[in-house]
Amino acid sequence: MRINLTKKDLVNVLYMRVGFSKQIIENLVDEFFSIIVLNLLKKKSVKISKFGTFLIRSKNSRVGRNPKTKEEKEISKRDVVLFKPSKEFKELLNNIRKNAS
Structure with missing residues (x-):
């Protein structure tokens, strides 16, 4: 699959x-x-009715750490895309899961 x-x-x-x-x-x-x-x-946002909304969010720079080496490195400022599903989309997914069980 x-x-x-x-x-x-x-x-x-x-x-x-x-x-x-x-x-x-x-x-x-x-x-x-x-x-x-x-x-x-x-x-900075796109709403598709009964599906969801795509948003752009700005993230500030921060210090990150490599878990293996413990080396610290600065993660630069950047924009990220987020998806927020609509209420109808969430309900559809939950109903499909209930019926599949």
Whole structure:
């Protein structure tokens, strides 16, 4: 069983369900992801109704430690992307888990 869903897997699933050519589906998937990225860069958040919200959060620089060598190193300031699932998405997942048990 595969753990990750790759872009290729997503293109194949959509190809089987929609019936467009794989090239068209791949272009749609690429465009969808680029729209999310561009909006994150502009507005710092993207809300997809009944799915969730992608947010950009800034993290300050800090001192980190290598657990093996105990060597300290500064971790630079950076932006990270967070995902907060919607209430409907959480309920859907919980209902699927209940029914699968």
